[in-house]
Amino acid sequence: xxxxxxxxxxxxxxxxxxxxxxxxxxxxxxxxxxxxxxxxxxxxxxxxxxxxxxxxxxxxxxxxxxxxxxxxxxxxxxxxxxxxxxxxxxxxxxxxxxxxxxxxxxxxxxxxxxxxxxxxxxxxxxxxxxxxxxxxxxxxxxxxxxxxxxxxxxxxxxxxxxxxxxxxxxxxxxxxxxxxxxxxxxxxxxxxxxxxxxxxxxxxxxxxxxxxxxxxxxxxxxxxxxxxxxxxxxxxxxxxxxxxxxxxxxxxxxxxxxxxxxx
Amino acid sequence: xxxxxxxxxxxxxxxxxxxxxxxxxxxxxxxxxxxxxxxxxxxxxxxxxxxxxxxxxxxxxxxxxxxxxxxxxxxxxxxxxxxxxxxxxxxxxxxxxxxxxxxxxxxxxxxxxxxxxxxxxxxxxxxxxxxxxxxxxxxxxxxxxxxxxxxxxxxxxxxxxxxxxxxxxxxxxxxxxxxxxxxxxxxxxxxxxxxxxxxxxxxxxxxxxxxxxxxxxxxxxxxx
Numbered sequence: 001x002x003x004x005x006x007x008x009x010x011x012x013x014x015x016x017x018x019x020x021x022x023x024x025x026x027x028x029x030x031x032x033x034x035x036x037x038x039x040x041x042x043x044x045x046x047x048x049x050x051x052x053x054x055x056x057x058x059x060x061x062x063x064x065x066x067x068x069x070x071x072x073x074x075x076x077x078x079x080x081x082x083x084x085x086x087x088x089x090x091x092x093x094x095x096x097x098x099x100x101x102x103x104x105x106x107x108x109x110x111x112x113x114x115x116x117x118x119x120x121x122x123x124x125x126x127x128x129x130x131x132x133x134x135x136x137x138x139x140x141x142x143x144x145x146x147x148x149x150x151x152x153x154x155x156x157x158x159x160x161x162x163x164x165x166x167x168x169x170x171x172x173x174x175x176x177x178x179x180x181x182x183x184x185x186x187x188x189x190x191x192x193x194x195x196x197x198x199x200x201x202x203x204x205x206x207x208x209x210x211x212x213x214x215x216x217x218x219x220x221x222x223x224x225x226x227x228x229x230x231x232x233x234x235x236x237x238x239x240x241x242x243x244x245x246x247x248x249x250x251x252x253x254x255x256x257x258x259x260x261x262x263x
Numbered sequence: 264x265x266x267x268x269x270x271x272x273x274x275x276x277x278x279x280x281x282x283x284x285x286x287x288x289x290x291x292x293x294x295x296x297x298x299x300x301x302x303x304x305x306x307x308x309x310x311x312x313x314x315x316x317x318x319x320x321x322x323x324x325x326x327x328x329x330x331x332x333x334x335x336x337x338x339x340x341x342x343x344x345x346x347x348x349x350x351x352x353x354x355x356x357x358x359x360x361x362x363x364x365x366x367x368x369x370x371x372x373x374x375x376x377x378x379x380x381x382x383x384x385x386x387x388x389x390x391x392x393x394x395x396x397x398x399x400x401x402x403x404x405x406x407x408x409x410x411x412x413x414x415x416x417x418x419x420x421x422x423x424x425x426x427x428x429x430x431x432x433x434x435x436x437x438x439x440x441x442x443x444x445x446x447x448x449x450x451x452x453x454x455x456x457x458x459x460x461x462x463x464x465x466x467x468x469x470x471x472x473x474x475x476x477x478x479x480x481x482x483x484x485x486x487x
Contacts, residue, residue, distance in 0.1 A: 012454040015461045018365075020372045021432040021439050045357045050465040051368070052361040054433055055323040057414045063321040067335045068313060074343040075306050085288070085307040 018047035163261040171259045188216045198249040201236035210249035294359035301349045320367040327371040337370045372436040417467040425460030
């Protein structure tokens with residue numbers, strides 16, 4: 001331990017260190033000193049404890065729901081085995097849910113790096129909270145919550161394929177199982193009765209076949225559960241979405257690809 | 264097709280047990296107990312810790328960064344660090360909340376220094392004033408309100424130069440040398456003021472618990 005009468009300089013550095021306010025050279029010097037100085041270690045602990053109180057001085061603000069959703073998505077994406085007491089519940093709804101959702105999209109645009117399971121998880125949990133908050137009917141809320149929870153749980157054993165629009169934004173996520181698929185859609189326009197969205201699968205050999213036709217019924221996500229993959233697309237390598245005229249999927253795409261992703 | 268699981272809080276069928284449902288809940292667990300569960304991979308325990316401290320972490324990061332989105336990013340990273348490296352917590356170096364808030368401060372300061380345009384040059388007087396924000400203010404628990412008032416009272420007992428040095432460092436993310444420049448004060452004087460202010464604050468706050476106020480758990484539990 002350093003003698004107290006020679007310690008004033010380090011005592012000052014300890015305060016600066018706790019405040020993260022040291023210059024790099026001072027920080028380096030202090031850290032080297034800290035390894036061997038119990039007095040400074042004690043000082044730093046006391047300073048940090050006092051500063052933890054100071055953290056409460058600003059006015060309290062409710063964190064956006066997207067924050068907890070992001071943490072959940074990060075936990076799921078971390079790859080660490082995780083258990084939940086029950087499936088994650090959508091965070092409390094708030095009047096700012098719509099703004100949060102827009103912020104989520106902005107975040108996803110900005111991040112850009114969210115891929116695979118992380119993107120799917122982030123999309124699912126964020127959309128889950130948003131939709132539940134907007135639904136008025138309690139039964140619908142419960143059903144939607146159940147379906148989202150099921151999807152979140154199944155992420156762990158599904159291969160996830162984000163489908164990205166031409167502007168680089170993820171508009172849907174496919175969850176692939178052995179011979180089934182679920183599809184989460186968000187960001188596609190509502191289609192009218194004269195058109196239908198078609199999900200296409202392109203095989204390694206280049207064959208393209210329709211996997212499923214679906215409608216987007218409102219400005220909310222759609223979860224299409226357990227679509228049976230058509231014969232011939234078991235070795236699908238690319239998924240694509242088009243919006244086709246009529247109510248049935250044509251044999252081949254006739255319209256521009258709106259979104260795509262690689263398995 | 265698999266039947267969807269029950270929604271949390273829904274009445275489970277007799278005899279049904281949700282996978283990984285803990286035998287007991289989180290209410291009775293202190294921070295270390297929750298952290299032990301996080302180490303075991305209990306995501307609910309992490310959410311319980313978020314329920315206790317997420318608001319404080321977010322408030323701190325938001326104050327330092329003056330940006331909601333960056334504050335979210337910082338707090339998310341903090342809790343994911345807890346998730347990944349909970350065993351890094353060393354109880355001999357202070358309580359969990361101290362560790363958590365210290366980490367939040369560190370990451371927020373790093374961020375504000377990286378994003379220089381975020382840094383709002385604030386005067387001491389502004390540092391603790393209510394800023395306009397998009398984030399909705401919350402109705403505080405009485406306990407939380409009292410703590411905030413107590414901390415502000417303690418800050419008010421510091422001399423103006425001490426308070427200025429502390430708030431510019433803690434909420435502004437400025438280094439000692441930057442504070443010296445901002446306040447036209449010799450660097451040595453800034454260091455001395457900072458230490459004196461810290462000591463005075465520590466003496467005044469002694470006895471005030473750092474534990475979180477009781478909160479409603481964020482994760483409802485299924486009734487056994």
